[in-house]
Amino acid sequence: MKLRRTRSLVGYWHEGDFVLEDYLAAKSSDVDEDNAVVVDRQTLALLEEFEDWIDLESVAERLPGIDPVSVRDAAEALVEAGLLRTPEAAEREDLLAAEWANWSQEARFFHFGTKDAVYIGDDLEHRREAAAVALAAGPPPAIFKSYPDAPRVRLPRAFLPLREDFTEVLLARRTHRIFREEAVSLRQLSTVLHFAFAPMYFVDAVEYGTLQMRTSPGGGARHEIECYVGVLDVEGVAPGLYHYNGEQHSLELIDASFDQSTVDRLSFGQEMAINAGFVCFLTALVKRAAYKYRHPRTLRMIMLDAGHLGQTFDLVSTAAGLGPFQTAAFRDSEVEAALGLDGITETALYLLGAGRPAGPTDGHPIDMRVAAQPT
Numbered sequence: 001m002k003l004r005r006t007r008s009l010v011g012y013w014h015e016g017d018f019v020l021e022d023y024l025a026a027k028s029s030d031v032d033e034d035n036a037v038v039v040d041r042q043t044l045a046l047l048e049e050f051e052d053w054i055d056l057e058s059v060a061e062r063l064p065g066i067d068p069v070s071v072r073d074a075a076e077a078l079v080e081a082g083l084l085r086t087p088e089a090a091e092r093e094d095l096l097a098a099e100w101a102n103w104s105q106e107a108r109f110f111h112f113g114t115k116d117a118v119y120i121g122d123d124l125e126h127r128r129e130a131a132a133v134a135l136a137a138g139p140p141p142a143i144f145k146s147y148p149d150a151p152r153v154r155l156p157r158a159f160l161p162l163r164e165d166f167t168e169v170l171l172a173r174r175t176h177r178i179f180r181e182e183a184v185s186l187r188q189l190s191t192v193l194h195f196a197f198a199p200m201y202f203v204d205a206v207e208y209g210t211l212q213m214r215t216s217p218g219g220g221a222r223h224e225i226e227c228y229v230g231v232l233d234v235e236g237v238a239p240g241l242y243h244y245n246g247e248q249h250s251l252e253l254i255d256a257s258f259d260q261s262t263v264d265r266l267s268f269g270q271e272m273a274i275n276a277g278f279v280c281f282l283t284a285l286v287k288r289a290a291y292k293y294r295h296p297r298t299l300r301m302i303m304l305d306a307g308h309l310g311q312t313f314d315l316v317s318t319a320a321g322l323g324p325f326q327t328a329a330f331r332d333s334e335v336e337a338a339l340g341l342d343g344i345t346e347t348a349l350y351l352l353g354a355g356r357p358a359g360p361t362d363g364h365p366i367d368m369r370v371a372a373q374p375t
């Protein structure tokens with residue numbers, strides 16, 4: 001019988017035991033399970049023998065001083081536990097190795113390891129149970145972050161009317177990468193921050209307290225995404241790095257020395273970020289989501305939340321006459337350091353920005369060649 005070590009294994013210490021988890025193994029969405037198996041040194045040593053397809057008999061014969069029968073029994077137990085594969089059972093991991101070849105174990109473990117989460121149910125009984133568990137761990141985290149002692153810019157609540165036809169706005173949204181050397185107006189900045197990141201309404205979430213509602217959806221209305229604004233060229237606002245306080249609609253100063261050279265460094269020199277009127281670093285304040293949602297799948301939810309905010313930011317910026325952009329390429333740890341964050345309590349996720357567009361604003365593809373001849 002030919003056998004090979006399972007390719008989708010990740011090992012870690014769990015409550016004092018070393019376990020191997022097969023993140024690709026089928027899981028139920030009805031029972032919480034993770035396919036982790038406790039292994040000892042002998043098992044690890046035996047698994048090492050099966051680096052690639054090998055006949056079980058040849059392994060049984062070549063291991064010195066070990067009874068071949070016990071090797072065969074152990075290998076069969078490892079097949080049963082999912083740590084060794086037969087060729088018939090390896091099709092899915094071969095497909096994964098081929099299709100996800102450009103991505104590392106980390107991406108695979110995150111995606112497959114957090115799939116098929118058990119739905120906790122949204123009936124009253126389940127909700128109360130989940131809330132009781134959350135509350136037992138402490139009071140709900142604050143729904144707003146603030147820097148009470150920071151110098152602040154109180155933004156005007158004189159928002160631009162944004163009366164453009166919705167279809168026009170949808171069609172006009174493009175990623176802009178070149179900007180005019182003309183400051184973004186204070187009203188434009190104020191309008192974009194308000195409609196993209198500020199609370200529009202509040203709801204009573206009973207055990208979870210009062211929650212904010214934004215123009216974008218957010219899992220469980222946790223709204224764990226915070227926005228930090230790097231002001232570069234905005235009429236009436238000194239350049240600097242600020243926290244956007246959505247409750248107060250103000251900018252709280254974190255670093256007055258923030259300028260184009262800072263953005264240059266943090267964004268790997270991306271021109272669109274350096275020449276923008278302002279950039280927005282979106283972060284996730286982990287506890288705000290983790291307080292209620294205790295499954296690692298919540299990380300997926302947080303990333304989806306950031307994506308929603310990005311699209312809303314793009315559409316509002318477009319309607320306000322700006323050219324928006326977004327990028328996932330930035331120096332995560334340096335952004336967190338610049339924001340004074342530890343990267344654990346709160347972690348950087350997304351970089352957005354906008355300026356006065358230099359190119360066309362009709363929504364036609366920018367900087368992309370369109371075939372003039374049939375090809």
Ligand SMILES: Cc1cc2nc3c(=O)[nH]c(=O)nc-3n(C[C@H](O)[C@H](O)[C@H](O)COP(=O)(O)O)c2cc1C
Nearest residue numbers: 173174175176177270272325326327328329365366
């Ligand atoms: C998550 C995400 C990351 C992106 N990262 C970059 C980037 O690093 N650099 C860049 O020039 N554009 C980036 N873009 C913009 C895309 O290239 C752009 O959306 C795509 O070409 C389609 O063009 P459109 O946005 O004008 O429709 C990103 C877009 C998204 C949604």
